[in-house]
Amino acid sequence: MGLQCCFGGTTFQTLKMAAIPSLYSSSTSILRPVSKTLTFNFLSRPHGRSLPLLVRALSAPAIQTTGRTTTSPDDKVLRPQWKAAIDFKWIRDNKEDVAANIKNRNSNANLGLVLELYERLLNVQKEVERLRAERNVVANKMKGKLEPSERQKLIEEGKNLKDRLITLEDDLLKLTDELQLEAQSIPNMTHPDVPIGAEDSSTLRKVVGDPHEFSFPIKDHVQLGKELDLFDFDSAAEISGSKFYYMKNEAVMLEMGLINWTLFEVMKRGFTPLTTPEIVRSSVVEKCGFQPRGTNTQVYSIEGSDQCLIGTAEIPVGGIHMDSILPEALLPLKYVAFSHCFRTEAGAAGTATRGLYRVHQFSKAEMFILCRPEESDSYHEELISIEEDLFSSLGLHFKTVDMASEDLGAPAYRKFDVEAWMPGLGRYGEISSASNCTDYQSRRLGIRYRPESSLTNPKKGKGNLASTQFVHTLNATACAVPRMILCLLENYQQEDGSVVIPEPLRPFMGGLQIITPKSR
Amino acid sequence: MKGKLEPSERQKLIEEGKNLKDRLITLEDDLLKLTDELQLEAQSIPNMTHPDVPIGAEDSSTLRKVVGDPHEFSFPIKDHVQLGKELDLFDFDSAAEISGSKFYYMKNEAVMLEMGLINWTLFEVMKRGFTPLTTPEIVRSSVVEKCGFQPRGTNTQVYSIEGSDQCLIGTAEIPVGGIHMDSILPEALLPLKYVAFSHCFRTEAGAAGTATRGLYRVHQFSKAEMFILCRPEESDSYHEELISIEEDLFSSLGLHFKTVDMASEDLGAPAYRKFDVEAWMPGLGRYGEISSASNCTDYQSRRLGIRYRPESSLTNPKKGKGNLASTQFVHTLNATACAVPRMILCLLENYQQEDGSVVIPEPLRPFMGGLQIITPKSR
Numbered sequence: 001m002g003l004q005c006c007f008g009g010t011t012f013q014t015l016k017m018a019a020i021p022s023l024y025s026s027s028t029s030i031l032r033p034v035s036k037t038l039t040f041n042f043l044s045r046p047h048g049r050s051l052p053l054l055v056r057a058l059s060a061p062a063i064q065t066t067g068r069t070t071t072s073p074d075d076k077v078l079r080p081q082w083k084a085a086i087d088f089k090w091i092r093d094n095k096e097d098v099a100a101n102i103k104n105r106n107s108n109a110n111l112g113l114v115l116e117l118y119e120r121l122l123n124v125q126k127e128v129e130r131l132r133a134e135r136n137v138v139a140n141k142m143k144g145k146l147e148p149s150e151r152q153k154l155i156e157e158g159k160n161l162k163d164r165l166i167t168l169e170d171d172l173l174k175l176t177d178e179l180q181l182e183a184q185s186i187p188n189m190t191h192p193d194v195p196i197g198a199e200d201s202s203t204l205r206k207v208v209g210d211p212h213e214f215s216f217p218i219k220d221h222v223q224l225g226k227e228l229d230l231f232d233f234d235s236a237a238e239i240s241g242s243k244f245y246y247m248k249n250e251a252v253m254l255e256m257g258l259i260n261w262t263l264f265e266v267m268k269r270g271f272t273p274l275t276t277p278e279i280v281r282s283s284v285v286e287k288c289g290f291q292p293r294g295t296n297t298q299v300y301s302i303e304g305s306d307q308c309l310i311g312t313a314e315i316p317v318g319g320i321h322m323d324s325i326l327p328e329a330l331l332p333l334k335y336v337a338f339s340h341c342f343r344t345e346a347g348a349a350g351t352a353t354r355g356l357y358r359v360h361q362f363s364k365a366e367m368f369i370l371c372r373p374e375e376s377d378s379y380h381e382e383l384i385s386i387e388e389d390l391f392s393s394l395g396l397h398f399k400t401v402d403m404a405s406e407d408l409g410a411p412a413y414r415k416f417d418v419e420a421w422m423p424g425l426g427r428y429g430e431i432s433s434a435s436n437c438t439d440y441q442s443r444r445l446g447i448r449y450r451p452e453s454s455l456t457n458p459k460k461g462k463g464n465l466a467s468t469q470f471v472h473t474l475n476a477t478a479c480a481v482p483r484m485i486l487c488l489l490e491n492y493q494q495e496d497g498s499v500v501i502p503e504p505l506r507p508f509m510g511g512l513q514i515i516t517p518k519s520r
Numbered sequence: 521m522k523g524k525l526e527p528s529e530r531q532k533l534i535e536e537g538k539n540l541k542d543r544l545i546t547l548e549d550d551l552l553k554l555t556d557e558l559q560l561e562a563q564s565i566p567n568m569t570h571p572d573v574p575i576g577a578e579d580s581s582t583l584r585k586v587v588g589d590p591h592e593f594s595f596p597i598k599d600h601v602q603l604g605k606e607l608d609l610f611d612f613d614s615a616a617e618i619s620g621s622k623f624y625y626m627k628n629e630a631v632m633l634e635m636g637l638i639n640w641t642l643f644e645v646m647k648r649g650f651t652p653l654t655t656p657e658i659v660r661s662s663v664v665e666k667c668g669f670q671p672r673g674t675n676t677q678v679y680s681i682e683g684s685d686q687c688l689i690g691t692a693e694i695p696v697g698g699i700h701m702d703s704i705l706p707e708a709l710l711p712l713k714y715v716a717f718s719h720c721f722r723t724e725a726g727a728a729g730t731a732t733r734g735l736y737r738v739h740q741f742s743k744a745e746m747f748i749l750c751r752p753e754e755s756d757s758y759h760e761e762l763i764s765i766e767e768d769l770f771s772s773l774g775l776h777f778k779t780v781d782m783a784s785e786d787l788g789a790p791a792y793r794k795f796d797v798e799a800w801m802p803g804l805g806r807y808g809e810i811s812s813a814s815n816c817t818d819y820q821s822r823r824l825g826i827r828y829r830p831e832s833s834l835t836n837p838k839k840g841k842g843n844l845a846s847t848q849f850v851h852t853l854n855a856t857a858c859a860v861p862r863m864i865l866c867l868l869e870n871y872q873q874e875d876g877s878v879v880i881p882e883p884l885r886p887f888m889g890g891l892q893i894i895t896p897k898s899r
Contacts, residue, residue, distance in 0.1 A: 236656050240658055246656070252654055273631040276625055277618065279679070279740060280619045303682040342657075360658065
């Protein structure tokens, strides 16, 4: 919240309903003159306070780098490349709850600093306002007939005020940037039902099926894959590195079958199918709550550009309606997006990474919903329910877990994970995750909607932005192919080394019913 | 120096030995440098050329075959960008925001069309004895070079990953070529026939103009690629087989196209001979390349180190297990089975109807849940 624009050299464009192509998309700000405490707007217009249109300002030319931040000329403060529409007033008014939340999530966000910066910011704003008013008074006085000495005095006074204003406005800019940087680390609030604590505090929501009892010694998916000639990890290690793989023969058909079946099933439930770019600007990755350039980042960056590879279709789908105001009638927007995903898996090691469990590249179908705030809880239930249906249809045994506060990740208000039984590994492994991100992502991506009631009020007019709200966004894995294949191979193996194909997939695999060992 | 010598004679020999050793070190160093320089220069020498290939620039290319004619429309036609907009099939604008130009989202029936095309193509090519594969899309840059591409040249087509020696593939030809890198294959295994599905990434540096509007030239796309490793004497005939499969596939989809034997200046360094298929794109009002079939003979295999051991050598006891004189370099060939964006472009533009709908070619319908037609959506 708060008008965050950079003064000096700004230009404005009217915000259209759809996404706006812009030359400076990586360095734009969203202006939102909503509450009375908003006092940024006067920066751009020395004489007035109102900014009737929702505008999109170009940041000052200093912000034009490939990094998340850039240094300002005097090298003291890093400038954020983009600004999140954070509700500072709300944070201040609810600071105990915010502090408790930060602690529960084990986050290292510095709330004290955020509040301090905000106070200073407000004070500097007041001072700037005061000086501007004084300058107006002086300007008005100069319009009348004056003695030369009086005029001279006024001119000096005016100049003095102007100089002080320039300094303060510069401070304001620095404070705004610092505040942004600190505040962006504050994690989303948490649903009251979420258990507080570490992974072992997570609550069991549901169990479907039981672990299948095998009457013979079972194999893991790596061994099954080798015997059935389904994967090649060795050649991939040569040409690409570890945690890469080729899929061969029926495994390719299994991937095609899983993706096709999943897309059709989710489309039937009213989701619009999409394929997405897999190379995106790093600012979009950050706005979704990921860190492209942190140590142990999960994100691959493209050399010589500000682009990255996506780790999930959540990112390009979140970006579709970036910087837009959607008519309420359009909500909810429900997408099922298919893409390849790329993750560095920096810092991950151990036996859990053998075979297909943890890989650098994989295919995934992801569900994404944009909705009104009051509906996000119920859509979260809908998403997990769709996932449970899909996995049950495939005959998998799994449990759904309500993730504890330390395991949520900054964007999620609440997160349900599905962990499927992987007999070859002898344990449960995560095959899917459904998160309600409430307005965390939408405040960063700038996705709002206009409630319909405002349209019927003639007084408000077309341009009245007081009525726009941030949407809530949710995302959920419909199918992450490698782990699904792992589950299917390990669960459906037979004593003779063959693997049965679950019924729902067969029509999407040319009718194939079973994967049998090949004769040599 | 092994015999009994006078001290002075021994000393003379020691000095002579040292002198020879020093001269050898210098020469061996020269040898190393020369070897490297020679490699660098020689790697630029393009593959030899098939005798039937026309000499000259693009306009010298020979027409091999024409299938069908340009469909006559009885109404003013639209290009695929307009059709896509009206049928809500693509989003270029949002993609330009989040990624840049020449990126796109596909929506609704276009997604089903991509799935249908890939699935149908894989099944059709599998039926002809090709092993289906999916491949890594991030590979070491050395593999890219060994296939004949230039990851780090100016105007390179190749995206590199920051902080590593890895690149994104521009075609599955690269990871498939890499599978048997530095190997000796038993002759009985040949020919090896793969059909590989992957996403492909190209910088398209230096490409501009109207031909790049819409789906014609994009940075990321899905592609099914055929790849054959075979004995040298068979590569010409497998080249014919590959182009024949492509022509079958495109005919089945009802496209009108011509097959061209590319002229010498248009071959690209690895190809001994290259056939391009250019399909009629009514919205663009011209033919556009939808596929390419190249015979790279031993150009790639000499760089990737892919050899085979002819069976006759196994029966000669004198040669023994380690005798490499009997190994030969395989020949490699590659051919596009389906490059999705241009196929979708062709299908939309050719199958459009006056009311703005688009008919789905019959072979694809079973792979699209039975969908027969893409109709404008009611608002």
